[in-house]
Amino acid sequence: MTDRPIILPYPDDEHDQLDDFNDLGLKADLNMLSRAVVDRRRVLSLGMAGIATLVAGSMGLSRAAALAQNAASCVPATPSETAGPYPADGSRASGQSTNVLTRSGIVRSDLHTSLGTKNKAAGVPLTLKMTLVDVNKSCAPLAGYAVYAWHCTADGQYSMYTSDVIGEDYLRGVQATGKDGTLTFTTIFPGCYAGRWPHVHFEVFPTVASATAARSQVLTSQIALPETTCRAVYATPAYGESSRNLTGTSLERDMVFRDGYASQMAKVTGDASKGYIATITVGLAR
Template sequence: MTNRRVLPYPADDHDHHDDFNDLGLTADLDMLARAVVDRRRILALGGAGIATLIGGSLGLTSAAARTTATCVPVIPFETAGPYPADGSAASGQTQNVLSRSGIVRSDLRTSLGTKNQAQGVPLTLKMTLVNVNSGCAPLAGYAVYAWHCTANGEYSMYSRNVVGEDYLRGVQATSKDGTLTFQTIYPGCYDGRWPHIHFEVFPTLASATSARNKIQTSQLALPESASRAVYATPGHGPSLSNLGRLSLDRDMVFRDGYAAQMASVTGTPARGYIASLTVGLAR
């Protein structure tokens, strides 16, 4: 396995939980917004504190309170499918693209070995990892391995026509605000599956070398309207007709619920698309 050069990530100097000691009412309210508010804690604030909590009479709206109000659920665990190339046994073989030099990359469109490029409508994939056990605070320094099919529904390293390619697969680490970005193409729709992108989450970039180190496996769903617009353009094989025979409610992965996995997508086939998803983890 090729050794990776993992750049040091700037961490906070210490746990800031204790920084709120003796900082007054504003800090107390902020801390209350971060955790479950119990009756004794509220009473300890006194009448003015209670009024502030209930009516916002002092006009204090903390960032933590806003985050908690919009916190996402934990993303469901899903199968990695038959083509993960993550070191696990799948499709009668064991392949591990995570051991290849250069797999830590933001642009997934080029094969590491052949330098061939996957063709299709450009897609920018933006993901934000958050901790649902801490008011959806951002998770910095985690890593995501993402992979998906080509514009006409084939998987590199497995499908016959692209078995020698390893494009549309790559790893990125989250920044301080929990975000990461991949440049790729809009995946096609093959028979029997709703348009989707696979991903695995690892606790660190250094650990993203094998499926045995992952802490979550899931899939991102793409909306029907954008998918139909993309598949109406050349180069997508039977994707449009395949999509016409599917529904999210009948898909083998998304039929039990997809609200936490449906990406927000904007754009056009001519300009390309941006897909965004906040991934909730219980850390």
């Protein structure tokens, strides 16, 4: 009896793709050979992740393909960043320990209006859609987590801190993720102040109930906004010095984003007249 390998009759146009997977053994070959040509090619298109999933056993092709595609598209863990001087999360910042997270009504999706004064922040509409995933589990969605988001006004001021808006608490709020790991805030596009690239701050908490102070957060980070969109927004009247401030900085010089921003840059669609939608996936290593 020889040790020559068993050669299975794959169509010629599949041999080159299968060469990369020849270490997976006879079980993978038999599993693939038993499938229709169209199924084999679907699995091959997924690369090593698709083949390896089939070797694992009885999982159906559609589920195997879905898991393999999910793993292949998984994002890296989002880096931690400073909360900055104006978090209003109970931590000591800017000479005070202001905490908006304990205020009634702070769990909200619409951030335009102050809870107390009912005044509204002016600016170009922005819908922020965030998806939280576990990077240690092939980017499985994280349901029931909470995000506290905050950012500056159109003219670069922070509610509860800057003198002109110290009595306001707009542009701050908490939302919980659904079963699919997503949540949505409606707000305004933040302005650009001197020395910083346009951004949105956020903190992630394991539950809404725990989102009452910074000490319970599992991630503090920031979201960057693309230059082309920023320039379109800052050409509108409400944004004052934002356009000039943007010209005076860059992502490469920004104190937060200069060490890399690929995983923190939101994808933005829309226009300045109707508003924008920004989407981003936040990866947590749980």
